[in-house]
Amino acid sequence: MYRGDYVRWASLYLGSRADAEDAVGEAMVELLGKWPTVLTQEEPAAYAWWLVKNRVKDAARSRSRHQKLADAIFTVTALQEAADPIGELENSLAVWQAIDALPDRQHDVVLMRYSLGLTVPETAAVLGITEATVRSTVRDARRRLRAALDLDTKKGHADDRSEVA
Template identity: 45%
Template sequence: MTGLPGPPDDLPTDFRAFHELHREAYVRRAHTIVNDRSDAELAVDAAFEQLARSWKKVLAMKNPAGYAWTVMKNRAIDMARSRGRRIQLEHAVFETAALRTAVDPIDQLAESLLLRQAVAALTDRQQDVIVLLYYHAYTAAEAATHLGITAAGVRSIARSARRALHQILEHSGDIDDLTH
């Protein structure tokens, strides 16, 4: 836990457990924002430093995990801006095995770009759920843990996101099976 205040043993046990539970998911999501693993790690470490400084207040909040997720995303956005990068979903999020094995890689790439644009039109929460569930392959329960909501909430957001994607892609004239 580099950069955190004090030696790791001086940090509260519950903070260390929280860090261990969430760090990799946070880095993965931050990477989709900053498009660089090293910068994602720096942003997440800065988020955990911020959380460690006010850990007692964070724990007293109604939704500590949700607050921590927001802190992480804000740090990732700040990192991207400080590096002069546009804030957008990383292109690699939509480069799937389908692209590598596609009969027509150009059509598959066009489809992937269309999907990226459609996901970018979703709300932040819908984007988080779609990225966690479909890009990082988290279960609804795992995504819920990181987002600070219930698994039922994740499934509900995923349903509304898929409906929104279907509508967006339908208007673009090319929905195929992208939302199923």
């Protein structure tokens, strides 16, 4: 059901659509082999996400790639039309480093919501968590990111409320 979203996420992580397809394909084969176990899980989608995420991380390690490389490629691509490429690069790298430092669930939710553009219900479904958990995780991640980026915490509170609504 979520293979397309898994591949899009894995492409961000691995920096290659082909590598993402391979890693997610391997995870799907493993998932199929464990299907009776999957069906006994309280949240099968959460189990599937855990399996996919771990297989993608294994693929990154085995291919000697790291997420920061994919992030750098993504950032350079985004800078092509920037008025101040050096300033944009510094800001973008700081943001990506702060996102990379988030706890796993916050990291996953932020990437699903903002890099992949999934809605709250879509993110909840892919990760096998509730919509309320997605909203509260985004709120917590935003607080953590504001602190990590040393942004004025008085600004942006409306952003937190927009995710709750």
